[in-house]
Amino acid sequence: MVKGSQKIVSVDQDIPIIDMSQERTQVSKQIVKACETLGFFKVVNHGVDQTIISRMEQESINFFAKPVHEKNSVKSANQPNFGYGFRDIGLSGDSGEIEYLLFHTNDSAFLSQFSFSSAVNCYIEAVKQLAREILDLMAEELRVPPYTFSKLISTVDSDSLVRVNHYTPSDEFLGGTTRVSDKSESLMRVGFGEHTDPQILTVLRSNGVGGLQVSNSDGLWVPVFSDPSAFCVNVGDLLQVMTNGRFISVKHRVMASGKESRLSTAYFAAPPLQAKIGPIPPMIKTVNQPRVYQTFTWSEYKKFVYSHRLEDSRLDMFRTCKDEDDEIVY
């Protein structure tokens, strides 16, 4: 039995859909509520140009259609974990029915080798702008100083990533498949195992093929309907820490149906490696509870995360019971 294959809730539930063209305070209220309850939401009327999105999607489709030996040769000289990958996810033995392309947003030498580097760069700029806007809306509603969150991802040395995931129909993969035991899911395979995102915020777009599931507070999996015109946004571990646990970074996974290819592009907004992360002082006061997380650098947390399995609850190791006095000034 595959771990985490607990029940899926009925299909009439979905994550909140937030229309960003509404009045600003309405949008920020809805975003904060979603971050406190499910940790996931979709945004529509987000302002990202459709031509940028379509170009990125078409170029990704063209890339994954190339012969394996050509795809395999795509590796970053600076960072060998970046580039094309197949099945193996991360460094701790996790695997899924997936092939992917992983970029560091600052590795311009690597990006420039791609025939579609201009599509990738335009896409990165557009989703980074959207991520900043969402983080600023959060800061406004939480009444923390402006740009508290967004400035962490805006600097030139931010450690943000882009990952293009391609879940192909089952017979395109060789070898045994990982099946869940429930009969109704018998054709589904684990595309990307359950995990939380370690960074600050994730902005994800997918083609019209579903598969993403989010764990709700009852431990049930909520299917997220794929809407190519929306972006799906989720709270990362670092944002949970900075809000002192008020926002939640929740587990999610992808179950691949094996009938159609799912293509998703995730932008993981992260701070610079040496940025100190801990609960921000206004959140400790307003939540009216002592700080629940220690202070650490993104580099320290990242090392910890990549030395553990995807499904591990990695943030638990950074909880604290005592009031620490190393206050963070953001």
Ligand SMILES: O=C(O)CCC(=O)C(=O)O
């Ligand atoms: O493909 C998806 O929809 C989600 C992928 C994901 O969770 C990840 O890349 O971390």
